[in-house]
Amino acid sequence: MISHPVSGRLPVPRRAATYHSAMTRVFSGVQPTGALHLGNYLGAFRQWVAGQRESDCYFCVVDLHSLTVEHEPGELAALTLDTAACFLAAGLEPDLVTLFVQSHVHEHAEMAWLLECNVSFGELSRMTQFKEKAAGRGAVKAGLFTYPALMAADILLYDTDRVPVGDDQRQHLELTRDVAMRFNNRYGETFVVPEAAVPEAAARVMDLQAPTQKMSKSEGSPLGRIDLLDGPEEVTQKIRRAVTDTDGEVSYDPDRKPGVSNLLEIMSAVTGEPVAEVASRYQQYGSLKADLAEALVEMLQPVRKRYELYSSDPGEMANLLEQGADKAAAVASKTLARAKEAMGLLGRTA
Ligand code: AMP
């Protein structure tokens, strides 16, 4: 084994458990690309909130990721603050979790480069999110292609154990694990290999108007999406107008009956009951829709209240994000230094 040229120390194999305290480390992120919706809430936020007391949590507004498709420079900063306010509105407690903005911690971009040099063109080409987002676009940004390396950097910088995300991020998490294991094998133990945490119900909430497509911030009609901040009338109207089918029978069959199955799955996620039990309680679409609308209104009401509180003081929000960035950078800089040393980059003497 060759000792490090500057420190003169032999690289010591490190075990994951020595990187941070015994608490499980959690990391996740959301792009500031528009109004957050029920899919974000059920797929991601609810899990974040549920684990915030027993885990050491880092949640990030991933603004660098949002540059991989066209964006409006005049709106990005406000959207970033607003997305952070929505994290808190969803129920995160500012004194329990570390909340920050990705571009405030420069280690993310630097680590992404190291990881780009440990992931292959073929692997990135197989990413379905890339294929979907690139389809039909004239000029595809190189950053859209290398996006998963930046996401892996986000996760690996914090020695993350668990990454709570919706089902659409599974493939990116698999790639992150592969890259971490490959790096550890090639350069010595450096990264914790993280696990995805995907919820059992509503891991992929579908569009209410086009139930074979996932609910999304940017695609589909506004009627197909329930926003986190929708009021009772909007929620009720969108659920009432949700596409079902003509046979009128309530049963869970995502292939044959995607519309009603989506409603059943949302109801199961909201009440915590197994989806088959929910389905057995209803004979008619009308009563399922009425109960679901009521349950969603009740679930979202406190979110809107908290949003009013946190969005009314952008200065305070910015302060919180500053403190979060300092805390995040203290962790990220150590991991980055470890990765650079492992790859053999010449360290600085001063
Ligand atoms: P994004 O809006 O793409 O930045 O996604 C942020 C988080 O929400 C990620 O964890 C996604 O997996 C999750 N998410 C986004 N859309 C959905 C959806 N329709 N159903 C469930 N989870 C979703």
Ligand code: TRP
């Ligand atoms: N790619 C994720 C999405 O679109 C956002 C994201 C970026 C993320 N970095 C992350 C999620 C790290 C979890 C962990 O939803």
